[in-house]
Amino acid sequence: MYPLSAGLYAPRNRWYVAARSSEVSRAPLERFILNEPVVFYRTEAGEPVALAGRCPHRGYPLGRSRIEGDAVICGYHGLRFEADGRCSHIPSQAIIPPNCRVKAYAVVELWDWIWIWPGEAETADLARLPDHQALGLTDPAWIKRPPLYWQVEGRYQLLNDNLLDLSHLTILHADTIGGGDVAGTEERHEEGEGWVRSLRWIPKATVTDWVRKSRGVEGEVDREIMLTFIAPGFHHGHDRYFPAGSDPVKDAPMLDIRIFHAVTPATLTQCHYFASSAVDPATYALSARFPPDPASAIRIFTEDVEAIGEIERLLGAVGEFQELPLRSDVHALRGRRMLENMILAEKPADAGALRSVS
């Protein structure tokens, strides 16, 4: 489905961020992941659990049910499902049919968020998780912002597309992180197994008042913006400011902001969006002088969330359309193709293909 090719939705055998750690507790949380209801909760030991969110007996949502011990008890007829998905108790009968179980998803809690593998748990491949230590997320030297979360009223690839084409910074975020020359600066594209990267070096960058105030940047600066997309839904990169005339390879930035975005399909036309950032201690010291303004950060992301919602609104009202590709889309289109190939590689089991689209 648009903006992917007809019939393609999302790969199942990959990791996606499903929730912030703080959202998953001893009370059940219902969240749609790749168009399936999932119930999230924690065991008594604090381990996150994700089970298929619909009771196989009569279809009552386990996300509206009760947690007891390490299990979820269906709120309708009381079937008890353990953290591994196995049914351990049926109030109305002693024998438990062996097929009475719900899918247990592989989940991994790393840093402040929880990853889910929508495919079969046995196939979950830990090696495919982004390296949180290398990213700085689990490195105590880096100062992180707790992730923010939005449920976006638009299909996930629209948000991936947004992050794959940073030329939008100049317009959509003109008053905050934009700066007039992001769109006009040549983009360097790199790619590897499962990822694509965009790099821009902007000498004597135009810097908005917002950046100057919230990030403590003064005088003439050079700027480097990098964003790496790890398909199907993780983006990490940095936004670096250097004294004017620097060499981005040899010189150290005076301000180094690492940025993290996670995009997860919720329903066919909605997605989950998680965003965070981290700064090194030197940057943090700067920020301490110019305290970061959480409201401002929220404002930037909200601009993206609303833009995606607007595009989805027109898709819903008048249907798909033929895009006009620009030069700035080369990077994004490679990212899309990589994603489509991931989905197609999951066939012939049709795992990642769209199963029910109107």
Add this chain to the structure above:
Amino acid sequence: MYPLSAGLYAPRNRWYVAARSSEVSRAPLERFILNEPVVFYRTEAGEPVALAGRCPHRGYPLGRSRIEGDAVICGYHGLRFEADGRCSHIPSQAIIPPNCRVKAYAVVELWDWIWIWPGEAETADLARLPDHQALGLTDPAWIKRPPLYWQVEGRYQLLNDNLLDLSHLTILHADTIGGGDVAGTEERHEEGEGWVRSLRWIPKATVTDWVRKSRGVEGEVDREIMLTFIAPGFHHGHDRYFPAGSDPVKDAPMLDIRIFHAVTPATLTQCHYFASSAVDPATYALSARFPPDPASAIRIFTEDVEAIGEIERLLGAVGEFQELPLRSDVHALRGRRMLENMILAEKPADAGALRSVS
């Protein structure tokens, strides 16, 4: 459609409760019945009338029109339809085409509610109405509660299923009419022409504080729960409490509550729910000491209404699913099969089958 077999919706040549008596007046009431708009009102003599709710001329809802004498006057161009559905006046012409009429439904007012026969009125069979005298509803010796009403955001068979499997009392109504041992008690199934019955005898029943307080039950008790489903949408039964050690056949209960539920398809994914109860004078004397709490009764039904809404929500979001049948479903599945056979018996006219489902 789920939970019935594909293509099956509801039988037309049966009685359904359409409204409480108090809802039908000299002002028109629009209500969807089996996915058709119907207008209900009373004649000057007070007789209830049900006519097809869409004017055949230009489709204006008669339920938004005006009652005059025994007729409804379409609010758009003034066509006047008598209580028998015949058009008696067209403001813009003298001659009334013979096919200018709306369907007049057979309706019967019994006790405090009004029954409708969605099939052709000529085929309406009064012998198929439940015997209200035998049920205690029209027996002055029994003290009745006026029926409650909900429009439920779920397809009607989900609510029939709910009432056909009382093992849900233990969980969904754990704090009110549940008691821990309903689900665990062997169910006796009986059936006959057009009905199925579930019976449970629970010696030394666990009784909730709610029952003790609201119904004045003290000490150890035996409990008998019976519910009879008269397809397609009427359920009656009793909830009886005996001194511990009683014989349910020979001994008299100290508390005998008769319960009545009526379930009527509204649209494909909504239904009407009517519920009432009755007690004998002895029970009523008890209740007088422990006054019944209407808010509590409403709370119980609301638990069911919300559960059905939750199941429908998932059906709407992610579609149908394959149920896992349990032993406790034997009774319900027989009820469903009876209902499906009723629908199939109405073919080849396709009367009861689903005519337009997306």
Add this chain to the structure above:
Amino acid sequence: MYPLSAGLYAPRNRWYVAARSSEVSRAPLERFILNEPVVFYRTEAGEPVALAGRCPHRGYPLGRSRIEGDAVICGYHGLRFEADGRCSHIPSQAIIPPNCRVKAYAVVELWDWIWIWPGEAETADLARLPDHQALGLTDPAWIKRPPLYWQVEGRYQLLNDNLLDLSHLTILHADTIGGGDVAGTEERHEEGEGWVRSLRWIPKATVTDWVRKSRGVEGEVDREIMLTFIAPGFHHGHDRYFPAGSDPVKDAPMLDIRIFHAVTPATLTQCHYFASSAVDPATYALSARFPPDPASAIRIFTEDVEAIGEIERLLGAVGEFQELPLRSDVHALRGRRMLENMILAEKPADAGALRSVS
């Protein structure tokens, strides 16, 4: 689609009223026209502009974008589209692909409203616009009311049908402009190239208190009601009151109200409705004694708007139906047929046919 024949929606190569002059400004206005999003704004010189409302690059609504000079700048990646639809700037590249453009609609501002031609602008035929001078709209001798506007929750042909069958005045507007004998009076039908006209002469007309008060009519009167439908969506006519016993051809009315309605398809099931009226100076002098009450006028139109919404509601809930045609529909059915022929004449390009209906 109902009430037109299956597959027919609306002709594209005709003029429709799109907006009131006061609605189109230097800020963008998004409005759906024939199921397509359109952005309306004014150039610096004040000329109205209508461009396709979806950016061809990534589908962001231009109606949520920014006007700069005579151009609209897409709010997402900054593509700049001039008033002729041509892209004049892409922030991320120097070369502008020749196919980077949006459709520019032909628009004409006449009197207090703006007309749009949904077909290709080159085919726009000014000769097909109603003669505003002859209608009195641009004649300073006539006193006009500024047009009122409603977005109607019903497909446009329902509103055309409403205006094509004035027998509804007697019922729907019984308390305002109705009067008991409109429906009962013989209608004279006339038609020509692209128009149909309905005429009624009502000697000794029943006049409502509302007309007497708001229009200053006293004593016995004769009334003439005329309405001409210029397909696909413009209606003009008059409501004239004469001293009883007048000859409508030779005598002058004591009160002459000209009425104007414009109906424009918005989405498949919504439309735009514009309405105005004008009086001659003599009538205005009368009205000055009995000041017109804008709230009353709004009330009349709102009765129609709500009726159309009610019909659409049933169409949405239970689908199309087979109409029962009456004698009073002869005029309306001729109007419909004229409209259908207009649509069919636009084939084989399929321009006016329905392209995506569920």
